[in-house]
Amino acid sequence: MIASRLARCFAVSALLVGASFAGAAPASATGTDGACPEVGGVTVVVDFGDLGPQPLVRCAPGTPANGIAALQEAGIDVAGSQKYGLAVACRINGKPGPDVESCAGMPSATAYWSYWHASAGGTWQSSQEGAQTAKPAPGGFEGWAFARPKSANDLPSPPRVPPARQASSPSSAPADQGSSFPWGVVIGAVVIVVVGGAGIVVARRRRAQ
Template sequence: MAALLVTAGLSGASPATATVPGKGTAGYCPEATGVTVVVDFQDLGGDTLIRCAPGPQADGVAAMQNAGLDLAGVGKYGLALICKIEGKPADQSCSGMPPESASWSFWTATDGGKWASSQVGVQGWKPPAGSFEGWSFAHNKSFQDYPPPRVAPVRKANAPVPAAASADSGSSGFPWSLVIGLVVIVVLVVAGVVVGLRRRRAAR
């Protein structure tokens, strides 16, 4: 039971979009003050999820929650043992201990370091500022063979704001292009009329 508690306390992975609104931000933490949470679904399917829990975090569970992840704990142990992240695995009951061959593994790392299987439960881990917390689903593997997340714990710049958003911010919404086009047309018409009148006068 003690071994199972440690194993279950070290686990995790989730889909490409967090489901808890108003919590965390997508991508790596932009500064070395928050905790970047990486969730690798492995063969559950879905893209690896990378979220930032900004600022100091009390423990590993707090980091996951503040990153915007939906969590389900195991029976009477609650979130001390993680059963599901973002509803996965969907077919797993959380009333009892998850099987060793189908459970989340819990990993930690410093920025630019290497993933290491955590030696403490998720509630016992106190994340250093700028660190990484990783969750990777292990299927049909023994505890010794649990795979780490396939994303390296290296903080990277996040994707820039879409061009559409920046264009909107610089636009007042007034159709200047239409106005300018109409002015050009009017100028051309007036110029044509003036040229025509001069030609008529010259022909007299």
């Protein structure tokens, strides 16, 4: 029990690391749906848990400066608390609503967003620093999971979406190119015959002269 309490305190302390900026941050429109390709970007996974929406997976292009920037550049809305600003991510895409969390100060110990990291194909690891100071790994995964533990002693669970890119779909069979009859060979033969015939006609006319 002591270990779990220490882990909870550590997670809360990590969220408070970094500068505090009040209010909500507008989302960027540069993000795209789905995981990023292997060549770059940071994939952001948001698991809303029992709040209702299906998990969200979007790609933040380039190299976001921190975890909050990764959310914004993936095109996901994030709002901080009135007291701590974006040192605490209180709402993501408007969740949870004010009936669950007022966002006046620190979120409730039994209703809050947990923050995770992973490499592609790896396993989720709870972040050891706040999202305003954590530097996303290029090509890596950033995870957010809404935690609603039964007590403050319960540790949060990672996002239910694994940090893996979708396998590339096999290339489709080439489209039907029409009949397999060798028209090219036939046309080439016809051209040779016509040119040859024209040459014979010209030669005969020259002899007749």
